[in-house]
Amino acid sequence: MIKNFFEYLKNPVSTDDPEIFTFKIYFKLIVLGYLLVFMSSIFVAIIRTFNVLPHYFNPKIDSLKGIDSIFFFLFVILVGPLIEEILCRLNLKITKLNIAVFFAVLIPVIIKLIFFRAFHLYFYLSSLPLFIGIYYAINRFGFASDKIEIFVKSKFKYVFHLSAIVFGMIHLTNYDTIYWWMIVIIPLLTAPYISMGYLFGYVRMKYGFVNGFLMHSTVNFISVLLVMTKHFIHFLQ
Incomplete structure (x- = not known):
């Protein structure tokens, strides 16, 4: 399994028919994921010892303190992953449906990032009517999704690597402040997320x-x- 993973990274290809996803494969990939995170987090851990990094907003930690912790818990394990998968990996396979879903999610996310820091559910609920309108427009006006599909397949190796790198780099925005030197070493600071990407x-x-x-x-x-x-455990102590 590990060998197959790294061989795929050397030459990622777009396939039409997914393979069977067994629990054994699922478990092995989970273990592999945490091994990748551990190995790629070493540099960040070293940097943190110098206390030069700004505060890192970790929703998995910071949001468990409020009265909406249960709701946010569901967001972190369901809504958040779904949004990130749609934005970063859904269009690794191009269809009109996938394109419509992508833009229906992207537009509310951009609005939220520009105007609001806090979580607002109605931004994401607006994705449904947006999807209906975008999907209708794509089909009504003959959007050339087939040309995009051909391009993505012809450049898939680069598209695949870019999707993982972008997924990692967007997590740099979790820092309260981004210094110029952080931009220089952004691949190292976001390496755990890139590896998961x-x-x-x-x-x-x-x-x-x-x-x-x-x-x-x-x-x-x-x-x-x-x-x-x-x-x-800390509470019990």
């Missing part, structure tokens, strides 16, 4: 979008569970 991308292409989302959701769930356990 590769894993989720691999699952998305080999086993389908739903299983990629399931993998992402599981990783977030385990992370939140570990944080909650840590807080509970």
